[in-house]
Amino acid sequence: MPSTIVWFRHDLRIDDHPALRSAAERGAVVALFILDDAAEGEWPAGGAARWWLHHSLVALRARLSALGAKLLVRRGAAAGILAEVASASGADRVVASARHEPAAISHERLVAAALARRGVECAFMPGALLHEPAEIRSGSGTPFKVFTPFWKACLARGFDTVPLRPPERLEDGSRGLKEGSIDELGLLPSIPWAAEFPKRWQPGEEGAKARWTRFAAAAITSYAGDRNLCGAEGTSGLSPHLHFGEISPRRLWHEVAKVEHRLRPGDSRGSAGDGVKAALESLRVFRAEMGWREFAHHVLIHQPKTPTQPLRPEFASFPWRRDAVLLRAWQKGLTGYPLVDAGMRQLWRTGWMHNRVRMVVASFLVKHLLQPWLDGARWFWDTLVDADLANNTLGWQWTAGCGADAAPYFRIFNPVSQGERFDADGAYVREFVPELARLPAEWIHQPWEAQPAVLRAAGVEIGRTYPAPIVEHASARAKALDALAAVSPLKEKSG
Numbered sequence: 001m002p003s004t005i006v007w008f009r010h011d012l013r014i015d016d017h018p019a020l021r022s023a024a025e026r027g028a029v030v031a032l033f034i035l036d037d038a039a040e041g042e043w044p045a046g047g048a049a050r051w052w053l054h055h056s057l058v059a060l061r062a063r064l065s066a067l068g069a070k071l072l073v074r075r076g077a078a079a080g081i082l083a084e085v086a087s088a089s090g091a092d093r094v095v096a097s098a099r100h101e102p103a104a105i106s107h108e109r110l111v112a113a114a115l116a117r118r119g120v121e122c123a124f125m126p127g128a129l130l131h132e133p134a135e136i137r138s139g140s141g142t143p144f145k146v147f148t149p150f151w152k153a154c155l156a157r158g159f160d161t162v163p164l165r166p167p168e169r170l171e172d173g174s175r176g177l178k179e180g181s182i183d184e185l186g187l188l189p190s191i192p193w194a195a196e197f198p199k200r201w202q203p204g205e206e207g208a209k210a211r212w213t214r215f216a217a218a219a220i221t222s223y224a225g226d227r228n229l230c231g232a233e234g235t236s237g238l239s240p241h242l243h244f245g246e247i248s249p250r251r252l253w254h255e256v257a258k259v260e261h262r263l264r265p266g267d268s269r270g271s272a273g274d275g276v277k278a279a280l281e282s283l284r285v286f287r288a289e290m291g292w293r294e295f296a297h298h299v300l301i302h303q304p305k306t307p308t309q310p311l312r313p314e315f316a317s318f319p320w321r322r323d324a325v326l327l328r329a330w331q332k333g334l335t336g337y338p339l340v341d342a343g344m345r346q347l348w349r350t351g352w353m354h355n356r357v358r359m360v361v362a363s364f365l366v367k368h369l370l371q372p373w374l375d376g377a378r379w380f381w382d383t384l385v386d387a388d389l390a391n392n393t394l395g396w397q398w399t400a401g402c403g404a405d406a407a408p409y410f411r412i413f414n415p416v417s418q419g420e421r422f423d424a425d426g427a428y429v430r431e432f433v434p435e436l437a438r439l440p441a442e443w444i445h446q447p448w449e450a451q452p453a454v455l456r457a458a459g460v461e462i463g464r465t466y467p468a469p470i471v472e473h474a475s476a477r478a479k480a481l482d483a484l485a486a487v488s489p490l491k492e493k494s495g
Contacts, residue, residue, distance in 0.1 A: 001028050002027040003027055003029070003090055005086060008071075011097035013246050015163065034076070035185050046381045046383065050189075059206065068172055073181070078111055082111065100129070105301075128248075136157070136298055161253055193348075203240070204246055211238055223235075230427075231428035253287070263280055307389055318486075338419060367412045416473070448462050
């Protein structure tokens with residue numbers, strides 16, 4: 001019986017897994033994960049992502065074992081390890097889900113060439129996205145740099161919406177090879193900074209299914225309105241599961257379609273009620289957010305230098321004012337702006353941050369503090385459990401105004417008004433900045449404006465129990481606009 005190595009990477013699932021399905025239908029399966037940090041170029045997994053990876057591998061091993069197969073784990077150069085495992089197991093083929101990061105693409109070519117010299121076939125199959133990024137082109141045949149026409153092209157192309165069912169049984173082809181210890185990969189932190197992570201997260205395929213089930217039952221039909229409310233459970237929380245491939249985007253698209261089918265009236269000619277219309281709009285918005293993930297990978301594959309260089313070349317000369325003290329205050333959530341500080345502390349405690357707050361804290365770093373967007377991208381990379389190179393790059397360049405479909409640089413988020421709008425009762429700030437918990441909602445987003453008696457009653461002393469703002473909004477905004485004028489003349493009046 002022929003045997004195939006399934007090289008797991010960012011596809012740590014059994015369901016809707018084309019590479020695994022191909023191997024299982026062919027014969028015996030050798031399931032293999034290799035930790036090869038050198039293959040990731042400048043972006044090996046950060047600390048929070050490594051925590052997630054450890055637990056996801058534990059879950060995958062259990063899932064494979066239930067189907068009759070072992071998960072081999074190794075650490076080192078992937079090409080050599082794959083060749084060794086192929087020789088020891090008798091496998092003559094390696095299959096893997098294709099990745100789209102620049103370093104991963106280069107690495108895949110090197111691995112395939114090295115295996116070919118040993119007579120081992122290597123194939124990389126789709127499975128991480130709804131469309132392969134290179135497949136979507138404009139009418140003139142060029143890549144997209146703006147989301148809306150990109151997504152229209154995706155919708156017009158259509159989607160393969162039938163996920164592959166997971167195998168019911170696997171024939172193990174490892175021939176007694178030692179499984180290897182997940183603990184010995186050294187993925188877990190040596191100090192317990194991730195102690196709160198298990199309270200929020202369940203890495204692995206079953207965790208992804210459970211999170212989707214909760215979201216589908218409680219929040220997806222109000223997603224359009226609730227996704228921006230910082231203190232509400234209005235978002236899916238599926239981003240780390242998608243990054244590690246514990247749920248496929250095709251499965252997710254299929255599940256959203258099932259929700260839509262239940263919502264639509266039996267008579268397609270009839271008109272839906274307002275509640276159903278609002279729910280259907282939420283599904284459309286959720287799908288569009290999936291589209292942003294697709295767009296991020298599309299931009300990255302066509303603009304491979306963007307993880308470290310601005311897409312808009314004029315921003316290469318932007319007059320950043322690098323300041324280690326300001327950067328550290330931002331990282332630690334000690335800026336004196338409660339919404340910013342709540343977001344940064346949520347990030348440190350949970351490995352995740354609400355998407356609306358991600359935009360606010362990123363804007364604050366690059367515009368209020370004039371710190372380089374790449375410093376923020378690197379901090380997110382190390383602290384987010386869902387750190388994804390395509391999404392992280394697109395998000396930071398979008399905020400800095402130097403990337404694809406970017407927000408204009410002169411659009412500067414006011415952290416006070418953003419807090420008042422999206423955390424009106426202060427619940428989000430109270431949770432993550434507990435020293436302000438007793439402040440009335442009227443003042444919780446600008447405590448420095450509260451009367452001394454109000455502060456005393458709440459146990460707040462500005463400058464002692466909670467920092468004063470490290471910059472003043474209006475003057476910081478003016479400096480940001482002056483910096484922008486040095487590289488790109490303003491064509492619109494800022495608002």
